[in-house]
Each structure stands twice: as structure tokens, then as C-alpha cells.
Amino acid sequence: MKKLFILITLFIISPPSDAQVAVIANNSVPVESIDAGDLLDLYSKEIKYWSNGEPVILFDLKPRNNVKDAFYSFLGKSSSRMKSIWMKKKLSGEGNPPVALETEEQVLRRIAVTPGAIGYISRALVESADIKIIAVIEIPESTAGNNTKEQNSIF
Numbered sequence: 809m810k811k812l813f814i815l816i817t818l819f820i821i822s823p824p825s826d827a828q829v830a831v832i833a834n835n836s837v838p839v840e841s842i843d844a845g846d847l848l849d850l851y852s853k854e855i856k857y858w859s860n861g862e863p864v865i866l867f868d869l870k871p872r873n874n875v876k877d878a879f880y881s882f883l884g885k886s887s888s889r890m891k892s893i894w895m896k897k898k899l900s901g902e903g904n905p906p907v908a909l910e911t912e913e914q915v916l917r918r919i920a921v922t923p924g925a926i927g928y929i930s931r932a933l934v935e936s937a938d939i940k941i942i943a944v945i946e947i948p949e950s951t952a953g954n955n956t957k958e959q960n961s962i963f
Contacts, residue, residue: 866906867927
């Protein structure tokens with residue numbers, strides 16, 4: 809009975825991996841870890857090339873869900889604010905928004921085969937040797953059940 813109590817306690821205390829966002833990159837990306845500031849520079853298109861000269865290829869999720877919300881919250885921006893930044897960059901000829909995909913599985917598959925690629929998915933989905941995790945973001949409990957789609961998406 810005591811062992812069962814310990815197992816249940818550990819299960820409750822340990823954060824499930826689906827309550828985390830993994831920032832993933834193709835194995836060709838020359839970084840092993842990344843912080844919020846550098847991620848913001850990448851996703852706001854301030855940095856366009858990796859240190860090895862390879863172009864940065866960004867992937868995003870189309871539907872708004874808890875993973876997307878946690879990622880952009882980590883960057884200190886809302887997804888709508890990022891869309892505004894990307895639109896300004898596009899209109900000024902400085903680049904296009906990230907490639908937006910429908911599912912996290914699509915993001916994982918595309919990053920695995922795209923040199924220079926970076927994106928984010930649920931930590932629980934990462935099982936590939938073709939990618940590396942360069943950051944892990946905790947999903948706040950208040951958004952853990954939020955899987956609503958964003959309305960009026962322009963991308």
C-alpha cells in the first residue's frame with residue numbers, strides 16, 4: 809500500500825510531458841540550447857541565418873492552442889502581435905512569415921527533413937533522432953486544457 813501511495817504521489821507531482829512545449833530544430837542547426845530572447849529574434853525575423861551561414865527556416869502552428877499560446881507567451885508576445893510583426897516584414901520586403909502547418913506532427917516531420925529548421929510542438933510528441941530539443945517550455949496550468957482555434961487568422 810505504501811508503494812502505491814508513493815507512485816501516486818510521484819505521478820501527481822511530476823509534470824507530464826504533454827504539459828511542456830519542446831522547441832525543436834533540425835540536427836543541422838548549430839545550437840544546442842536557446843533562450844527566449846534569441847527565439848524572439850529568430851521568430852521576429854531579426855536573425856535570418858544561423859552562425860554556420862545556413863538560412864533559418866521557421867515553422868509555426870496554424871491553429872491556436874495551448875502549445876502555441878505557451879510558446880508565444882515564453883517569447884513575451886501574443887500570436888496576433890507576432891502576425892503584425894511578420895506582416896510589416898513582408899510588406900517591407902524583409903521576409904515572409906513562418907511556414908504555418910495544421911498539426912504538430914506535420915511540424916515535427918518538416919523540421920526533421922529541413923536543414924536550418926526550427927519550430928515547436930508538445931514535448932510528448934518528440935521521439936525522433938532526426939531533430940534535437942533546444943528548449944523546453946512549461947505550459948501554465950491555466951491554459952493546459954485550451955485547444956481552441958484562433959479566429960480571423962491571416963496566415
